[in-house]
Amino acid sequence: MNFYITTPIYYTNDIPHIGHAYTSIACDIIARYNKLLGKNVFFLTGTDEHGQKVEKAAINSNLKPKEFVDKLSVNFVNLIPFLGCEIDDFIRTTEERHIKASQELWKQLEKNNQIYLSNYEGWYSVRDEAFYLENELKKIDGNYVTDNGSPVEWVKEESYFFKLSEWQDKLINYYEKNPESILPKTRYNEVLSFIKGGLKDLSISRTTFNWGVPVPNNPKHVMYVWIDALCNYLTAIGYPDINNNNYKKFWPATHIVGKDILRFHAVYWPAFLMAAGIEPPKRIFAHGWWTNEGQKISKSLGNVIDPYDIINEYGLDQIRFFLFREVPFGNDGDFSKKAIANRINADLSNNFGNLVQRISSFAVKNNDSLLRPAENLTNEDQDLINILQNKFDEYCKFMNNQQIDRAIKSVLELISAGNAYVDTQAPWALKKTNKIRMEEVLYIVTNIIIKSAIMLYPIIPTSSKKILNIFNYNMDNNKFENFTKPINQNIKINNPEPIFPRILND
RNA sequence: GGCGGAGUAGCUCAGUUGGUCAGAGCGCACGGCUCAUAUUCGUGAUGUCGGGGGUUCAAAUCCCUCCUCCGCUACCA
Numbered sequence: 001m002n003f004y005i006t007t008p009i010y011y012t013n014d015i016p017h018i019g020h021a022y023t024s025i026a027c028d029i030i031a032r033y034n035k036l037l038g039k040n041v042f043f044l045t046g047t048d049e050h051g052q053k054v055e056k057a058a059i060n061s062n063l064k065p066k067e068f069v070d071k072l073s074v075n076f077v078n079l080i081p082f083l084g085c086e087i088d089d090f091i092r093t094t095e096e097r098h099i100k101a102s103q104e105l106w107k108q109l110e111k112n113n114q115i116y117l118s119n120y121e122g123w124y125s126v127r128d129e130a131f132y133l134e135n136e137l138k139k140i141d142g143n144y145v146t147d148n149g150s151p152v153e154w155v156k157e158e159s160y161f162f163k164l165s166e167w168q169d170k171l172i173n174y175y176e177k178n179p180e181s182i183l184p185k186t187r188y189n190e191v192l193s194f195i196k197g198g199l200k201d202l203s204i205s206r207t208t209f210n211w212g213v214p215v216p217n218n219p220k221h222v223m224y225v226w227i228d229a230l231c232n233y234l235t236a237i238g239y240p241d242i243n244n245n246n247y248k249k250f251w252p253a254t255h256i257v258g259k260d261i262l263r264f265h266a267v268y269w270p271a272f273l274m275a276a277g278i279e280p281p282k283r284i285f286a287h288g289w290w291t292n293e294g295q296k297i298s299k300s301l302g303n304v305i306d307p308y309d310i311i312n313e314y315g316l317d318q319i320r321f322f323l324f325r326e327v328p329f330g331n332d333g334d335f336s337k338k339a340i341a342n343r344i345n346a347d348l349s350n351n352f353g354n355l356v357q358r359i360s361s362f363a364v365k366n367n368d369s370l371l372r373p374a375e376n377l378t379n380e381d382q383d384l385i386n387i388l389q390n391k392f393d394e395y396c397k398f399m400n401n402q403q404i405d406r407a408i409k410s411v412l413e414l415i416s417a418g419n420a421y422v423d424t425q426a427p428w429a430l431k432k433t434n435k436i437r438m439e440e441v442l443y444i445v446t447n448i449i450i451k452s453a454i455m456l457y458p459i460i461p462t463s464s465k466k467i468l469n470i471f472n473y474n475m476d477n478n479k480f481e482n483f484t485k486p487i488n489q490n491i492k493i494n495n496p497e498p499i500f501p502r503i504l505n506d
Numbered sequence: 507g508g509c510g511g512a513g514u515a516g517c518u519c520a521g522u523u524g525g526u527c528a529g530a531g532c533g534c535a536c537g538g539c540u541c542a543u544a545u546u547c548g549u550g551a552u553g554u555c556g557g558g559g560g561u562u563c564a565a566a567u568c569c570c571u572c573c574u575c576c577g578c579u580a581c582c583a
Binding site: 008185192194358406498499501 | 532540545582
């Protein structure tokens with residue numbers, strides 16, 4: 001089984017913020033989960049480097065566009081390992097392979113009679129790089145400006161168009177047959193209602209700037225964002241060489257996107273693909289946005305969250321955990337210091353960390369660090385093992401639908417059951433009365449700890465490995481095959497150390 | 507305006523096809539344990555399940571209506 005997951009390509013007009021980190025980590029979690037399932041995974045991210053905005057920013061910086069994007073792209077390249085993301089490729093739209101792929105996709109669309117030359121005209125804002133309808137504009141001092149105050153000018157230019165209007169019925173048909181190809185459900189509804197509202201042909205080239213992929217056989221035009229940007233998902237797996245091994249293995253992809261760019265991925269992109277005779281994406285998942293202490297995040301408010309700052313303050317796994325434990329994936333969330341501290345302390349330090357600590361240090365002090373497989377299971381033991389089975393089933397069901405928060409909650413419930421089991425079995429009492437039973441109890445809990453650590457590995461990979469290391473357990477020999485079967489090996493415990501330090505109140 | 511979603515304990519939210527569905531976590535109160543990062547375990551309290559009406563033996567769950575909030579309603583990644 002193969003699994004292909006992508007982030008959007010990030011636009012090189014600014015440095016990365018928490019939103020970029022959020023999307024990338026989401027993909028990393030899903031990628032790691034699928035690896036645990038035993039799949040071959042291809043995880044792609046990259047940067048989108050063309051367009052008028054970049055061209056202008058480069059001029060303002062006294063740099064050639066390529067020099068400018070080289071500088072900005074590296075910020076995104078460097079962020080990936082800092083976030084603990086294990087990617088398989090990083091694509092830049094200025095790469096030769098991508099220019100070739102986009103042009104090839106264009107030619108394929110042209111060959112299939114999906115592109116025609118015409119004129120595009122309307123009110124255009126250079127700052128926003130977008131056209132506006134008259135009713136979206138307001139008049140200030142006799143001049144039209146956009147809602148956010150950008151000046152607009154009336155522009156008429158020759159442009160190539162994609163026959164999007166021809167794909168309305170086919171898209172509707174496709175989505176009605178594949179209701180889970182857009183998630184969450186509410187986004188699916190939005191997309192479908194948008195398509196049902198009618199589709200107009202799409203302008204896909206520009207002549208007013210040069211920083212883009214040249215349109216084949218007409219160098220006056222460069223591609224306007226859509227085909228260039230979206231095609232990256234094909235480029236990275238070898239397109240246009242459709243006999244390429246990666247292409248054959250990994251297409252179609254699962255795309256994780258912010259809710260603001262859902263339409264491009266869920267309407268234009270599948271239409272392009274179908275028009276080119278290529279299968280549409282397997283799934284598009286749209287996630288929400290973060291606020292900061294209840295406030296909308298914006299540069300002008302000065303409350304942009306720098307992923308480096310926040311991770312250096314709380315720790316990588318702690319932030320990864322918070323981002324996906326706190327909020328149902330797909331919803332908007334609020335990033336607050338209080339919520340972060342509560343989450344880390346309650347779930348990681350007090351619940352999981354404590355279970356690890358109380359068992360490992362108890363075993364070191366009272367059983368010479370050695371744990372031996374349990375032989376005679378009581379009803380209570382069996383109950384706990386049954387809970388593991390139930391929670392693992394839930395966890396997989398949720399993860400398969402990108403309900404990461406629900407999956408995490410299932411594991412936390414298992415860990416809570418582990419803590420409760422320790423209390424009822426009271427190994428500190430058994431120490432005086434029944435040493436054999438004490439050993440069994442410790443071993444049964446250790447099984448739960450190890451399985452919990454592996455289930456949480458996609459979210460908190462470094463911490464999970466630390467925990468497994470305490471128990472000298474190598475997770476490579478226990479992925480999700482026969483996962484709930486109890487471990488059966490002697491375990492020697494390494495020096496325990498607190499994995500999740502609590503966050504002290506400010 | 508149109509389409510869609512949501513209003514459930516102080517907070518964040520679960521609640522498939524109507525009948526242990528009135529719940530979880532956090533917070534709070536009380537009690538227990540002492541292995542553990544002053545951690546954990548147990549018990550308990552607060553809810554007219556947005557308002558009103560209807561269908562039904564039975565509705566948070568279906569229908570009608572009203573109120574509030576949110577998203578989408580095309581060319582910005």
